[in-house]
Amino acid sequence: MRNSLPVALLVGSLTLGGGSAGAQEPTPGDVTEQLGVQQVQVAPAGAAPPQSGDEVxxxxxxxxxxxxxxxxxDEVWTAFFARLGLAEPKVSYLIVTPESGPYKSNCGxxxxIHHNTPNAYYCGWDEASAGFAGTIYLPVTTMQRMWxxxxxxxxxxxxxxxAAAxxxxHEFGHHVVHELSEQYRQPLPTGKWWELISDCMAGVWATSAYYRGTMQPGNFEEAVAALEAIGDTAITAEPHGTSEERKNxxxxxxxxxxxxxxPGAPAACTETYWKYA
Structure with a gap:
């Protein structure tokens, strides 16, 4: 499955601007850089909220x-980007199926990438659709197993x-960071920081889902558990961060x-994770 999506990023400077204390909380669907000051909390341990999907x-x-x-x-990041009057960057995505794959990326x-390759990927230099720099690869069988x-x-x-969401x-977060780097001519974060800042950007997106009212009980706990499951357990050539680092x-x-x-301020991500190994 092949499609192209425009995407945008909330930026004002390298350290992105968040909301101020006392800012009004937005209604679902009205996601701005000022998302209010109420902390969005994970359900207490042992609460055992219902699972959102037991069947594959x-x-x-x-x-x-x-x-x-x-x-x-796309809607979240495009709205942030447009609000600041920045040029709209674009990203392609490929859902790799048994019928459509495999794909060879330009990132060496x-x-x-096959439908069951055990990972998802982003390459900022792949142009799966003309004019859309950057491509997200989601192997459908691999994503299906997450249920x-x-x-x-x-x-x-x-x-x-x-977990799949x-x-x-996270892969979309890579594109957000890549476009910020391109627009502001800043070197990309390196080592585990490249992965951790994308985890953080995924958290920004999750906040928007919370305020839109599309997050079901137990969803965020699924997200936390997924990242904890794939945290680094040893020093690797391409580190992603430990389970605790990814959760944080x-x-x-x-x-x-x-x-x-x-909640949901990309500034928290750039300030904390735009670093170099």
């Missing part, structure tokens, strides 16, 4: 779900669809930084 859906259902999440992310570090708690071959403690948002990055984007940035 069919491939067409997964494709539709992933496309919907990409479009939601990426493998040939059963299989996160890139590791088992999450929670089942549910929101947050990892899709997601929470930084989702909750903001108390007394500094409100």
């Amino acid at each position: 859906p069919t491939q067409p259902v997964v494709e539709e779900y992933l496309t919907d999440r990409l479009r939601e992310a 570090s990426l493998p040939v 059963a708690g299989d996160i890139f071959g590791r088992q999450s403690v929670r089942k549910g669809d929101f 947050i990892l899709t948002a 990055a997601l929470l930084t984007g989702y909750n903001g930084i108390p007394n500094r940035y409100p």
